[in-house]
Amino acid sequence: MNAIEFADVKKSYGASEAVRGVSMAVEEGSLVALMGASGSGKTTMLKMVNRLVVPTSGKVLFFGGDTASMDVTALRKKIGYVLQAAALFPHMTVAGNISTIPEILGWDKARTRSRVSELLSLMGLDPDEFAARYPSQLSGGQQQRVGIARAMAGEPRVLLMDEPFGALDVITRSRLQDDLLRIHGRDGTTILFVTHDIDEAFRLGGRVAVMNGGVMAQYGTPREIVKNPADDYVRQLLNFLSVEALKRAEKDTK
Numbered sequence: 001m002n003a004i005e006f007a008d009v010k011k012s013y014g015a016s017e018a019v020r021g022v023s024m025a026v027e028e029g030s031l032v033a034l035m036g037a038s039g040s041g042k043t044t045m046l047k048m049v050n051r052l053v054v055p056t057s058g059k060v061l062f063f064g065g066d067t068a069s070m071d072v073t074a075l076r077k078k079i080g081y082v083l084q085a086a087a088l089f090p091h092m093t094v095a096g097n098i099s100t101i102p103e104i105l106g107w108d109k110a111r112t113r114s115r116v117s118e119l120l121s122l123m124g125l126d127p128d129e130f131a132a133r134y135p136s137q138l139s140g141g142q143q144q145r146v147g148i149a150r151a152m153a154g155e156p157r158v159l160l161m162d163e164p165f166g167a168l169d170v171i172t173r174s175r176l177q178d179d180l181l182r183i184h185g186r187d188g189t190t191i192l193f194v195t196h197d198i199d200e201a202f203r204l205g206g207r208v209a210v211m212n213g214g215v216m217a218q219y220g221t222p223r224e225i226v227k228n229p230a231d232d233y234v235r236q237l238l239n240f241l242s243v244e245a246l247k248r249a250e251k252d253t254k
Helices: 042-049 072-076 094-104 109-122 141-151 170-187 198-204 223-225 233-237 244-252
Strands: 002-013 018-029 030-036 057-062 079-082 156-162 190-195 209-211 217-218
Touching: 002 190, 002 223, 018 042, 018 057, 018 109, 018 190, 030 042, 030 141, 030 170, 030 198, 042 190, 042 223, 057 072, 057 198, 072 079, 072 156, 094 109, 094 209, 109 141, 141 156, 141 170, 170 190, 170 198, 190 198, 198 244, 209 223, 209 233, 217 223, 217 233, 223 233, 223 244
Parallel strands: 030 190, 030 209, 079 156, 156 190
Antiparallel strands: 002 018, 002 057, 209 217
């Protein structure tokens, strides 16, 4: 079953076309990377899923239902959203931040506490050590882990991630990529991940959508893209792929 489907989606801002007739499907349980340069339309695509951006034409389907006919609040309760900056509430503890969505959903306190502890452990943060801390007492990587935990707290059907590791140093970024793959392997949450980094896209995505100037240049597995680039733009992008990522893509069977 498709968790998300874009059907000939377009988005214009006056005379400017941010997205031009894109169609693609994201299967339930998959991790798909949307990649491209700044202005390629990738973040606009992401924001159409939870209706932060409304398409000018075309449809966005969420588990088969047209998002245009859905109650926005109800839709967003089923979707977790992670930004480049963790954007944690500075006056709330780590536990308080993660509890936000469960409380909105009306969970009881015992279930909420259990979920907070579970997610902190999943993120490699000892609940006894970190639950009572405030964001200012965390490193950048720790803040982003808490941001991911907060987005996952309400057990969303889909997780949207908009360049969540882009502001972090290389070592922290690599560790968080490993964490995300481990979490996805365990929980199987559908993830749509936006990045401008081709190595990150190929490392994380079971499938990768390459955006260019508002259109989709290619959509396939890393191996398919490496073996059969769709056009000159994709071929040029592959020149920036690291040797390690290239070897991984050539062997990839996922």
